[in-house]
Amino acid sequence: MMIWLRNVMLAVMAAVAWAAPVTADSSIQLGPRPLYLLQALPEGVLKQKLQSCANGPFYRTDFSIAHRGAPLMFPEHSQQSYQAAISMGAGIAECDVTFTSDKQLVCRHAQCDLHQTTDILLRPELAAKCRQPFQAASGDSAASAECCSSDISLAEFSSLCARMDGVNERAQSVQQYLQGTPAWRTSLYNQCAKPMTHRESIQLFAAAGIKMTPELKQPEVAMPYQGNYTQQHYAQQLVNEYKAAGVAPSQVYLQSFNYQDILYWLAQEPEFGRQAVWLDGRYEQPGFDAMLPDSWRPSMQQLKQDGLNIIAPPLWLLVTEQDGAIVPSAYAKAARQAGLNIIAWSLERSRPLAEGADWYYQSLPTLANSDAAVLQLLDVLARDVGVIGVFSDWPATTTFYASCMQPPQQNVPP
Template sequence: MSGTPLRFILAGLLGLSLTTAQAQTISLPDPQLGPRPFYLVDKMKDGPLKAKLSTCTGPFRKSDFSIAHRGAPLQFPEHSRESYLAAARMGAGVIECDVTFTKDRQLVCRHSQCDLHTTTNILSVPALAAKCTQPFSPADPATGKKASAKCCTSDITLAEFRTLTAKMDAANTSATTVADYQNGTPRWRTDLYASSGTLMTHAESIALIKSLGAKFTPELKAPEVPMPFDGDYSQEKYATQMLDEYRGAGIPPGDVFAQSFDLNDIKFWIRTAPDFGAQAVYLDGRYETPGFDHMRAETWKPSMPELKAANVKILAPPIYMLLTLGSDGRIVPSPYAKAARDAGLDLITWSLERDGPLANGGSFFHRSVKPAIDRDGDTLTVLDVLAKDVGVRGVFSDWPATTTFYASCMGLR
């Protein structure tokens, strides 16, 4: 078992950044899973799956089945250096950077172009808060008006972005002050590690993830400003720039799973960058389209065969779209899942452990199977159906130790 070199431990303690050359020598011990996967096993319903997982004591290994959703945001600020390190230490074989751009067209890791007011301390920095698209507006209990703000990466330069600190993604919409507005973290997450989260540029994330021996799944986020931006910065230039940063870092295209909710981005990569486009991931957001129903094929436009004919190889819907309940009330693959596999599409899904405690059936990600969900241990039941019955190749999780544990116990790579 190899340990982390002393100079990197010291660098972390001192808050120092590592150069790309130094980062290339980072080594990690075998995945450290902590108590949560075993807590989930203890909370499962009795049955063969619980019996099998109860006897699983390792060894635990890094797995591409375990995909870090924004790092490890169940406890660490998303898309922060600390979040990525935690994900790698938990055995995530693939780590996500959601990619957007600053005012000076530099790429950075943020879930949304306009989420700085909920994911960073920007509102506490007067000079930068003044540059926000929408400055902080307090709640007004008399009228029922909610507190709001809108701060975008495109409002500030990269140099200004680097001065910010990452925090847990949350806002208190009942707040009348900035301090209260930024104090909205759900009770089932934590602010314990959120006081000094280190923001990452896209290039820095590439260097770090490479040094950790993991693969990459960058998501090209939809711009929230009119495109072309700043005169000539088109969607195509933006999409090309993202892949160029992997080329510039010498990353093999086979280690990169570029994602987008925009099918046009996927087709653009397939056409102009086939080495990367060959495993581009189409994130299926059609659930937001009026009339869409994951149980009715006539509402899927384009159809599964049409996606396959367009050379899309990997489809990634939210978890609920791949699941339904059988006549006996058990969780089974949905018609959507079966049609995708019948068409020859690989599947990835998102995002495990995003719903919080499952005592009441969860929320968005479990909405198609809520009657079968009544405890946290059902996380592993859902994961088992996704892996064995649906046949997904990977699962995004907010706490990669869980997916690493399952993959190691079941012999998945």
């Protein structure tokens, strides 16, 4: 216990050293949501501190990571979503990366999600190319479709309109099928948002002066694709586009759930690989127990020995309930003890918490009972777990918290 406590104290001291103050950014616009969440907090030290910062100043900070842009209200991975995140002070933005039929990289959360995140089904000439055409609901069978970026060319992809994610599984028509955005999001900004290529995202983020965290998505086609495009080609192409754009490795946090991608970057592109982020999906392994480190394969120590420096689990893996409070989990302590930095995902991707804790809050079944838990969890992640950043679907909240509670981070070393 004393060793772990010493490591935490050293990490906190290091975080302060990394976080050099900068001039407040008057261009940052946070809107009403952070104050709405603040009002939901019970009276106490956290609320008093955050209330003192209600009027700023606000800073752009690497702690605030835009998850797919700002998809709580804007179509994910669209130019409009990214611009909203930039305006909210995100210091890092994410382009989930997949590829088209002509092997060009584009920003999509999954290779085969175009049917629910774009208007492809409303374009007959492109809908005809989908892996599975639209099928209406019938009896116990839900309405369905499947359209992949690999079904169409880059030019065809760029002609689409991005739209809010979600489908109506009881639909009898394409128009009904596309009316499935959850009620707690909005379709207010759903008017033909522009989908982004990976290169376009690099240009946009570089122009805004923010860092980049692309996620190499798992292909949903057989690899090697078209007989010659291997997983290694795919991973290398991602890095090559940053090199071609003149982006320094220090500005890029490569991500993947596929640990072999991480090992490839560590071996072949060590300057980029040293701050690659492994998205930890070990919770899906048979026998995984969040409380038992012996059930985690590979172990935290093995990950660090392999050269990994940053691990990124879902929110619920990092915290648990104890005596009526949110506290760091065994997972969080083990990761820090092994010398790993932590990034968490994804804040504000949940329905209103008064409706009950969802997947992201599953380790807080009694405490995540109102939207106040958003800021309470964020505070524990920052102060007690010691995360270096948090993905959010609404970066204004993480920007607000970081601007108030700690100096803005300028460089987060691996």
